[in-house]
Amino acid sequence: METKSTENKPAARLWTRDFTIITIGSAISMFGNSMAGFAMSLMVLDYTQSSLLYAIYVVLYTCPQIISPIISGAILDRFSRKKMIYILDFTAATIFTVMGTALMLGFFNYALFAVVSFLLGVIESVYFVAYESFYPLLVSEGNFQKAYSVSSFLETASAFMVPVAVVVYKIIGIGPIMLIDALTFLIAAIFETRIKQDEKYIDKQKESIAGENVTTTKRMFSDIKEGFLYLSRERGLLAIAVYFFFSCLAGGAMNVMCLPYYKSTFENGEYLYVMTYGMAFVGRAIGGMLHYRIKIPVKYKFTIALLVYIFLGLIDGTYMFMTIETARILCFISGMGGITSYTIRSSSTQNYVPDEMKGRFNGAFLILSTAGALIAELVAGLLSEIMDARFVVLIFNLIAVLAAIIIIGGNRKKVAKIYNTDN
Numbered sequence: 001m002e003t004k005s006t007e008n009k010p011a012a013r014l015w016t017r018d019f020t021i022i023t024i025g026s027a028i029s030m031f032g033n034s035m036a037g038f039a040m041s042l043m044v045l046d047y048t049q050s051s052l053l054y055a056i057y058v059v060l061y062t063c064p065q066i067i068s069p070i071i072s073g074a075i076l077d078r079f080s081r082k083k084m085i086y087i088l089d090f091t092a093a094t095i096f097t098v099m100g101t102a103l104m105l106g107f108f109n110y111a112l113f114a115v116v117s118f119l120l121g122v123i124e125s126v127y128f129v130a131y132e133s134f135y136p137l138l139v140s141e142g143n144f145q146k147a148y149s150v151s152s153f154l155e156t157a158s159a160f161m162v163p164v165a166v167v168v169y170k171i172i173g174i175g176p177i178m179l180i181d182a183l184t185f186l187i188a189a190i191f192e193t194r195i196k197q198d199e200k201y202i203d204k205q206k207e208s209i210a211g212e213n214v215t216t217t218k219r220m221f222s223d224i225k226e227g228f229l230y231l232s233r234e235r236g237l238l239a240i241a242v243y244f245f246f247s248c249l250a251g252g253a254m255n256v257m258c259l260p261y262y263k264s265t266f267e268n269g270e271y272l273y274v275m276t277y278g279m280a281f282v283g284r285a286i287g288g289m290l291h292y293r294i295k296i297p298v299k300y301k302f303t304i305a306l307l308v309y310i311f312l313g314l315i316d317g318t319y320m321f322m323t324i325e326t327a328r329i330l331c332f333i334s335g336m337g338g339i340t341s342y343t344i345r346s347s348s349t350q351n352y353v354p355d356e357m358k359g360r361f362n363g364a365f366l367i368l369s370t371a372g373a374l375i376a377e378l379v380a381g382l383l384s385e386i387m388d389a390r391f392v393v394l395i396f397n398l399i400a401v402l403a404a405i406i407i408i409g410g411n412r413k414k415v416a417k418i419y420n421t422d423n
Helices: 017-048 051-062 062-073 081-105 111-138 144-158 161-172 176-194 198-210 217-235 235-265 270-295 297-319 324-352 354-382 389-410 412-419
Strands: none
Touching: 017 051, 017 111, 017 144, 017 161, 017 176, 017 297, 051 111, 051 235, 062 111, 062 354, 062 412, 081 111, 081 176, 111 144, 111 270, 111 324, 111 354, 144 161, 144 270, 144 324, 161 176, 161 270, 176 217, 217 235, 217 354, 235 270, 235 297, 235 324, 235 354, 235 389, 235 412, 270 324, 297 389, 324 354, 324 412, 354 389
């Protein structure tokens, strides 16, 4: 496949009407959801006092992200991604309103809360595929790196709501926080209804199946198959997706190990966790601003990405063994590397994949990433009963380092063809 090139062409304006709307809307929902998500995690830990039950809660949120993208990826290549985005935001606003009201009335049940977590996982997984497949359509040619640095900066900035969540949770509880989250989803959905971008890929897909006498179900399964066949043909994309399966193994282990470790090891451990791990978000925020201003040299993108993948695994696997001061420095460096990894990977792959295949590619990518996180969350939760959490995190991160060397490094030419592009 030939990649798009912007060489010798002046970049068009990034901040178009639609790009501004999607950026403002997503920023509002990210900030509210970040605060509610962490507060919900604290509530589960406080209620259960168990790392295993906490891991089960996280797994239930992650689990639907294995199946949902298979279906949604195929569907969203033929139907409106924009409509799906704001419908899901309206739905999330309703769920958080009901749950927030129930919690404020004093009703809480772990099993019911776990079911809601599962439902929110379904919404999140479908939303991810819809958003990741629609967002590139709103980016003008030559501005992919800038756009994804903005997206990542906002996602990172929203993480600064975590310390706010700790304070607010201690003062007023989870109920009001969930109502605030409901309001942010509602505002985001209203913003998203105002986007005017034409989704031309829908007509293109309709033309491709004109005259076919195939049921909707058969067509959906055929689309799913085509998505995986496309990924198998594009060996560079396949290598990237498979590597991120292993990268998400490390991330999944950290998701279920880090907070419980700090909370059980140190007095006021949740605050210490926020102040330590939060340095990664400071690094991401600063890195995002740099990537918005300075373009990564095209010929070095692959090399930079590979080195970042390796160093991230080494840093994330060892910082829990360090003093708090050293851990904060390492987390800051990890954040800088993480934003670099995200910007190179997202801008390059979304620029490379055709519009009519974005839903299926993003669905397949999410399946592999989620599978990695889910496996690690399950295994790490069990290992935490017999091993020091720090060694669990180290093992999974060393696996990610080996994967970067073997999978990305071993497919240098094919991955570099995707990464080393001017986008």
